[in-house]
Amino acid sequence: MKKYALIVIVFISTLLCGCEKYIFTFNEQPVLTTPELFTGYRIPDPALAVCVEQAIKDLLVTSANQLSQLNCSNAGITDLSGLEIFTGLTFVNLAQNRLTTIKPLLYLPKLDSISLEGNSSLDCLDGERLKEQIEGQTKLPKHC
Incomplete structure (x- = not known):
């Protein structure tokens, strides 16, 4: 039984990690979005x-x-x-x-x-x- 619980936890964790760049919606309205990383800089070196x-x-x-x-x-x-x-x-x-x-x-x-x-x-x-x-x-x- 513990083996199956561990497999389910690993499977769900993998799915959630794979969804990190998605926008989650409810009735086509954004509920959760991942923030955009900062790009507003210029470094010549x-x-x-x-x-x-x-x-x-x-x-x-x-x-x-x-x-x-x-x-x-x-x-x-x-x-x-x-x-x-x-x-x-x-x-x-x-x-x-x-x-x-x-x-x-x-x-x-x-x-x-x-x-x-x-x-x-x-x-x-x-x-x-x-x-x-x-x-x-x-x-x-x-x-x-």
Whole structure:
């Protein structure tokens, strides 16, 4: 009996997961719709764009300020332009990339934890400004 109950639960779960992108209606009136993921941004750096897109999918972000975490270490990122739109970011990991400037990070009011280790060409002046601005943890490259 337990075996059949388990099979039924797995079957129903599979059906429900397969229906995640549908609009459910009653008498042809929408009752439940799945929210659209946020797409209203432009990020020129291809590596950063891929990372942000994946974070939006993983965290089911529907507006710019909902993105709170971004882990883009070892991604080959060189430019952070466009990141300033995500004002809800509190945690950002950009360790081991090829960043030279981090000016867009200075416009993130909720940023509380950042890792910039391993960015050997980073402008240390911007790094120090960011460190003063953030109350939480700031990890800068060794040369800073």
